[in-house]
Amino acid sequence: MAAYRIFASPEPQNWLKQWRxxxxxxxxxxxxxKKKSRHLHTNILQKASNEQTCSLDHGRISDNKPIPCRYxxxxxxxxxxxxxxMKPSWRNASTDKWLDSFDVAKLFMQSAGYExxxxxxxxxxxGLAAFIYNCGEFTSTVETLSDEAR
Ligand SMILES: [Zn+2]
Structure with missing residues (x-):
């Protein structure tokens, strides 16, 4: 009963509504x-399509340190x-995983909690919201869906 009383008060009710x-x-x-992430990945891979595909782990990646691999x-x-x-979370996915669209999507999420x-x-x-915002591809779709969800 005590737990019920706690959740029956206005503040937790609002919290529950927000969570829902x-x-x-x-x-x-x-x-x-998921669909946008596959599109984004295809477009990114396209930019290196004239290079030899590589699935090696090149260690820590930074924004400007040269990588010994053109691909x-x-x-x-x-x-x-x-x-x-212009600030991907490189630690979320090492280069050997970049052939997977989900791992590339993680580079667009926060730098902690997703690796x-x-x-x-x-x-x-x-994480989804960060990906949506940072990849900058979806504004209209998400607005429509958010409206529907509301
Ligand atoms: Zn490589």
């Missing part, structure tokens, strides 16, 4: 996020160019 809205919004935007250097430069704040995630189903709303 975030939960529903996340579920609504997820399919579109990954082109991908890195394209990712920076697309990133809205061990293996699929979009493990990504919380904040």
């Amino acid at each position: 809205a975030v939960f529903i919004t996340r579920k609504a935007i997820l399919p579109s996020v 990954h250097e082109k991908l890195r430069n394209e990712i920076i160019a697309i990133h809205k704040r 061990d995630k293996r699929s979009f189903d493990e990504i919380d709303f904040n």
Whole structure:
């Protein structure tokens, strides 16, 4: 009964409503996020299509330190160019994983809390929102979906 009384007061009720809205919004935007991430990945790979494909881990990547691989250097430069704040989270995915669209999407998420995630189903709303914002590709779709979720 004590727990019920706590949740029956106005403040937790508002909190629950907000949590529910975030939960529903996340579920609504997820399919579109997955699809956009595949498109984005295809476009990024396209920029290095005239180089030999590489799946090596080149260690720590930074925004401007040379990478001893033309393929990954082109991908890195394209990712920076697309990133809205031009500040990808390189630690979220090493270069050997960049052939996977989900791992490239992680480069557009926050720099903490996502490096061990293996699929979009493990990504919380904040991670999806950061990806959406930083890859700058989706404004109209997301606005529509957010409205529907509301
Ligand atoms: Zn490489």
